Amino acid sequence: MSILLPRHVAIVMDGNGRWARARGALRADGHRAGVEPVRTVIEECVRRGIGALTLFAFSSENWGRPRDEVMGLMSLFVESLEAEIDELHRRGVCVRFIGERDELDVRLRTSMAGSERITADNTALALQIAVSYGGRSDILSAARSLAARVERHEITSAQIDEPTFSAALALAGLPDPDLFIRTGGEQRISNFLLWNLAYTELYFTELLWPDFDAAAFEAALQHFAARQRRFGLTGEQIDAGEQPGLP
Ligand code: IPE
Ligand code: IPE
Ligand code: MG
Numbered sequence: 001m002s003i004l005l006p007r008h009v010a011i012v013m014d015g016n017g018r019w020a021r022a023r024g025a026l027r028a029d030g031h032r033a034g035v036e037p038v039r040t041v042i043e044e045c046v047r048r049g050i051g052a053l054t055l056f057a058f059s060s061e062n063w064g065r066p067r068d069e070v071m072g073l074m075s076l077f078v079e080s081l082e083a084e085i086d087e088l089h090r091r092g093v094c095v096r097f098i099g100e101r102d103e104l105d106v107r108l109r110t111s112m113a114g115s116e117r118i119t120a121d122n123t124a125l126a127l128q129i130a131v132s133y134g135g136r137s138d139i140l141s142a143a144r145s146l147a148a149r150v151e152r153h154e155i156t157s158a159q160i161d162e163p164t165f166s167a168a169l170a171l172a173g174l175p176d177p178d179l180f181i182r183t184g185g186e187q188r189i190s191n192f193l194l195w196n197l198a199y200t201e202l203y204f205t206e207l208l209w210p211d212f213d214a215a216a217f218e219a220a221l222q223h224f225a226a227r228q229r230r231f232g233l234t235g236e237q238i239d240a241g242e243q244p245g246l247p
Contacts, residue, residue: 015184015208060134092124
């Protein structure tokens with residue numbers, strides 16, 4: 001049976017540390033166990049024809065973790081990207097990274113740029129990986145770049161509307177996420193896509209990220225399909241087929 005699918009799914013992949021602790025393992029082992037579910041959700045999105053997927057891999061606040069954990073995560077990102085990129089390309093995935101690149105080490109930056117270049121023309125899935133990403137800093141840099149355009153007299157401040165602002169953000173050109181998933185049981189955004197989540201359906205699961213599998217993704221999609229999205233209108237207006245003013 002076909003269900004109403006989101007066009008864009010955003011995921012906070014949380015709970016790796018607790019998954020490891022429950023097994024008496026190291027936090028690093030939890031992060032490593034988190035690679036397989038990434039593969040699974042990518043495959044599921046391609047298979048189902050979900051056009052865009054944005055994954056929160058490392059937040060601007062995660063820099064505050066112990067140095068060993070941060071270094072371990074950075075190595076895991078390089079290693080996983082290098083191991084997976086050919087398969088991602090073969091599946092038609094277009095990979096992009098969002099976040100503050102300048103803070104990343106050169107090996108990771110090189111790997112990221114190479115992956116983006118190789119997969120740039122792919123159209124099966126737009127995959128955004130947020131590394132060193134913070135929603136507030138995304139909004140700030142959009143505000144700064146628009147202010148600079150005003151200073152250069154390219155636009156007037158009155159021309160800064162929602163589409164213009166959206167186009168200055170990291171997810172420029174993509175529809176806002178329809179479905180947000182957070183694993184690990186916490187019910188918070190943790191500075192993920194603050195602007196883009198304005199009308200996103202939020203789904204929280206107690207499952208820890210390494211345990212998130214195709215069935216768990218299916219459950220999130222079923223939950224999404226059962227929601228009535230009203231965008232500020234009444235349920236009766238939506239039932240009567242009125243189109244909300246939002247994208
Ligand atoms: C998410 O898992 C991965 C990152 C934030 C990099 P955590 O490492 O936050 O796992 P918990 O929340 O401690 O269980
Ligand atoms: C959010 O998880 C960031 C990522 C999953 C990359 P955190 O574990 O850092 O979030 P908090 O600290 O519980 O809010
Ligand atoms: Mg966490």
